[in-house]
Amino acid sequence: MERNIPGTINIIGREFCYIEDDGKDKFEEELFDKVTSPYEFTNAKYGGIISENCKLWIPTNELFHGLSYKGDVDGWRKDIFDGAKKLNLLIGKINGENIELSDGRIYPLTKCKVEFY
Numbered sequence: 802m803e804r805n806i807p808g809t810i811n812i813i814g815r816e817f818c819y820i821e822d823d824g825k826d827k828f829e830e831e832l833f834d835k836v837t838s839p840y841e842f843t844n845a846k847y848g849g850i851i852s853e854n855c856k857l858w859i860p861t862n863e864l865f866h867g868l869s870y871k872g873d874v875d876g877w878r879k880d881i882f883d884g885a886k887k888l889n890l891l892i893g894k895i896n897g898e899n900i901e902l903s904d905g906r907i908y909p910l911t912k913c914k915v916e917f918y
Contacts, residue, residue, distance in 0.1 A: 804917050806910060807853035807867040808895030816874050819857055819865035819893035819900065820885055828852070828866040836884040837868075844879040848872010857893070858914040859900065865893050 808817030820836055822828055837850050853867030870877035885892050885903075892903045901907045 804855075806857070806895065806915055807855050807869060809898075809910070814874070815869050815871040816878060817853065817867060817869045817895060818878075818881060819867050819895075820881070821891040821893075822856075822864040822866060823888070823890065832866070832888075833868075835888060836881060836890070844883075845870075845873045845876030848874070848877060850877055850881070854918050856916045856918065857900065859893075859902075859906075859908045860912045863891075865891075865900075 808819075820828075820832070823832055833852055848871045850868060850870040853869055855867035857865045857867065859865065868881065870881070882892060882903075893900045895901075895910070896907075898910055899907050900910060900913065
C-alpha cells in the first residue's frame with residue numbers, strides 16, 4: 802500500500818507540518834518531545850499531536866519530520882511554532898505540490914526524498 806505524503810490530502814479537523822531535524826536524526830527519541838513539551842507551551846487546550854512517521858529531505862539535503870495535530874488546531878500550531886522557534890528549527894507546510902519553509906524557501910515535493918517509518 803502506497804502512502805501519501807502527510808499534508809497533501811486535506812483532512813478536516815487535522816493540520817500537518819514538518820519540523821526540521823536538529824542534525825542528530827533522533828526525532829522520535831528527543832526532538833519530538835522538545836518541540837511539543839506540555840511544560841513549556843500551553844496554548845493548546847485539547848486534542849493532540851502525533852508524529853506522521855515520515856521523513857522528508859528537501860533538495861538541499863536538510864531533513865524534516867512530519868507531524869499532525871487536531872482538536873485545538875490554533876493552539877497546537879502556536880505551541881509547535883513557538884517550540885521550533887525556541888530551538889531555532891524551521892517549519893515546513895505543504896501547499897499544493899510544494900513544501901514551503903518558514904524561512905521563505907519553497908521546494909516542489911517531486912524534488913524531495915520521502916521515507917516512511
